[in-house]
Amino acid sequence: MAGCMGAWRYVTSLEICRSLSNVIGPRHLLCRYNAAYLYLLGHVLELGFGPGVGLKDALAKLGPHGHLYGVDPSEYMHSVASRRLASGIQTGQVQLFSGTAESLPLPDGIIDRVFHCNCYYFWPDLDKACNEIKRVMKPGAFMVTTLSISVLRMLEDYGVFKDVKWQPQPYMEALQRANFTDVNMKSFQQGSFKYQAIFAAVK
Template sequence: MDLKQRIKEFIDIQYQSPRGILGLFVGEKMVLQHRRETLWTINLLKLKKEERVLEIGCGAGYAMENILAQPNVQFVVGLDISKSILRSARIRNRRAIREGTAKLLLGSVSDIPLDNELFTRVFSIHSIYFWDITPETISEIYRVLKPNGTVTITLCNGKNGETWTGIQNMLEEKLIPLMLQMGFKDIKILKGPNSRKFHTVAVFGEK
């Protein structure tokens, strides 16, 4: 393996699970890169009274910070597989954590360390690329949602007018069929804003 390939693999690992000082930098870089689709996703949640929200792959906690600023939110949990990135999220949301309206957890979407039917909203932004999309993973999301709760999964499916067939096939042939199998209803793909020439979409479903 040449140096260029090793560097690329190292950077890819940092985006999947940021580590150390460089991981903190990557986390803040992702906040800047993904701000537009993050705010779009929060708007899609249509937050009402006493919402309890779970973010899967919370990163540096920017989305959590914005959600916690809204009056209809009761409690927000951020879940991530990276200890380094959770440090950034903890700093960004330290007041809410101290007041008991926010919590951060180290863990994976395939084994969410939380009780059944806790959340009215579950969402994720740019983390599905790193999931094992299996019945167990989708059932975990379904399990932690309250009846009539919703899931919103935001990702990119193309760039510069070109659709990435691999991502699109994953949505249409794997993710959505598994969501239907688990019992989600009103499933749809919503088109979002272009961000840095990437095409943003969100997969929405209701329990």
């Protein structure tokens, strides 16, 4: 599967789409929680930006001297996000790239903050992706990813994620092998919606 739009992007059955319609809203919440955790400053990167919801929220929180980068393999999502972020792109504060986590079109050591949502379990090579992400991060930078284990389990039960290895532990172990520090996962709840955030830092 290409891209990192989240589970519902790959649902093709109308019946399942209707049954899972209640998780589309939470996906947007996860994007916004990511931006909230980052204390945005400097150069910020979103992986798998999808329709640009997370980047749009990040742009609103970023100061006038900050810079946003987005990388996503989907040309369609690039088109959608480009429209949503047109003003930031025009001013040069936002740059969107077509690419993957395993091969980021960015120079070494320029990123202060990284965030992604519903993404890591679509990366073909976790170790390569984690090492590549670390390459573009500055010393002292950190990363956060959000997910909802309860939603992912539901998708697995529906058969949508039959062959997707979504469990967070392999991803966290790959982060540690890439020498990220302070790798940990915390659980949160907003109203009735339960979700998790995985944190990792670069020394």
